[in-house]
Amino acid sequence: MPQPIEDPSRILRTRFEAAITAAFPEIPGPVDPVITPSRQPRFGDFQCNAAMSLAKQLGKSPREVAAAIAARVDLADVAEPLTDASIAGPGFINITLRGEALAASVMAMDSPGTLSDLGVTRDENPTTVVVDLCGVNLAKSMHVGHVRSTVIPDAIARTLERLGHRVIRQSHVGDWGLPIAMVTTRLMDELQAGRVLAESVTLDRLERLYRSAQAECERDLKGLEAVRRHGLGPKIEAEVQAQVETATEKFAGARETLLRLQSHDPATVRTWRLIYDVTMDACLKTCARLHANVTAEHTAGESSYAEELGPLVEDLLARGIAEPDQGAIVVRAEGLEVPCLVRKSDGGFLYATTDLAAIRRRVRSLGASRIIYGVDIRQSLHFRQVFAAAVKAGYAALPGGGVARLEHAAFGTVLGSDGTPFKTRSGDTAKLSDLLEEAVARARRVVDERSASLHEEQRALIAEAVGIAAIKYMDLSTDRTKDYVFDFDRMLAFEGNTGPYLLYALVRTRSIFRKAAEEGKDGGWRGSTIVIGEPAEKSLALTLLRYGQVVESVAETLEPHRLCAYLIELAAAFGLFFDQCKVIHAPDDTTRRSRLRLCDLTGRVLADGLETLGIPTVDRM
């Protein structure tokens, strides 16, 4: 009786590696046997693609090499014997699993209490990973772009957690600097004048104040110059002159506010704190509704680095890492055409300075050996600069030697149907909370129509999950670096490559147990023997077994769309199985139990995958 096999491709890899070493001892070091699932059933279940590249090194013909490997490999317990026909094309070795071995593998991934956990292997050397996400700004509500900066890194964080790593989420909130000082100044004025009450400040109100504060600090110097150059008359010149003077005053006021904030002036800090609380309260609520794991404890705003920036630049200067340039301080690093600016000529700091401080803290205090930034792709140059500067400064150096992995998980822009960045009909940036509301409302209409028999409360819960799943799946399912078009109709289509389709597949895996119970046929399947007979069963089994490696590949590439594509494939394989293999009315008890177990396992992999992506699930819909 063969030992339980967790994952055929892992077993095959070991076996083929051994065979290659045995056949060609002259090759130094371990060789990747290049085992992949076969794309087409007629090429078997798996294939070994190592012969072609080895042939080159060895100066032999690829088919000869393949034959030598095939002759040495020991597959008796897992696969059908290899024959001449197994070697195909330029040297592919096609492998067909034995039915019992395939079933044993599926049972192994479905055995609680062993190392097998749906086929996901926890990393033996868990690492501490910081995931930078969300990135909201004070006095601004979340917009479409924040779907991406929240959902993508949250999915990455969940994936790493699923693999056993220690993940620390960090929301690098824009809560400091001159723009924040401007709105703080403005709010203090409003409060003082009694035009607004502290208890009733809303984020909408803050957003309006933010805009007007920025506008009034904006000096129209170009306008003034134009007026003078073209001699538009003393009246216009006086008006523009007055604007510039007022703006200069306001600007100076904001600078003073920033200084008072930095020196912890109680009244100023109290107002700043009010802005902070109102903003974060609203944003964290939106994160919660998005089913994203972002809470107050993950917040590490720019303000928390404020005290470190001066000493940090001094440190860089003292060690010759940074140098003065035209009055400013810059870090030049190899491979960087543009130096990284860390202090302005007026003595102010920049966001690169804060990001450097953040890397230092994350590596030295939080113990991160990997830092992942879920930030807009337009900032890739910025991160290249900051990463290079951090490495040069030694801020990314790990205690045991080596350097922390610094990665920018960049994402593209959310576009409207016209191909330009997504806006509302009126041309404003669309608020995220409104978009979530509309997605849920649209889902609700469909649920009311199709699931009229369910209770009102159930329908509301289902619509919530379906709407959120639709938005999140849409965001996660394509290559994150590309732009995508935001389209309610497509994401809520409930068919094809969508979140709702996945939820539907999950619901079907579960509803069959309710139906089976009604007929008194739901017993005895737990721990029963899985039998793989029908092609649809085989296809489902092979798909199930890929789960663990897909999760690993997401952790490595930081590309959640791979998991999305996999889950759709799994749902499709289940759909075919469900269509072609009677479960409750299977020909015999053994088959029925085996199929019930496959339904249960499929449901748990779907649910686990969705949870790993951060997509909410439902039991029925």
Next chain:
RNA sequence: GUGCCCGUAGCUCAACUGGAUAGAGCGCUGCCCUCCGAAGGCAGAGGUUGCAGGUUCGACUCCUGCCGGGCACGCCA
């Protein structure tokens, strides 16, 4: 001007990091519910992977040059 990214079916996107005849969904055509949820399944049509070279057993993938589009480029964050 310099640098980065992207051009794949009518549309929206994949392609396991160089593997076999480039796959899904939408839309289109035709089937499958007295039978476990048809929000489903099956089949068909649809491609010179922007263009031209190169590297090699093998290229959507790597290299070079064009064409077309997007983005970013030290004193904003």
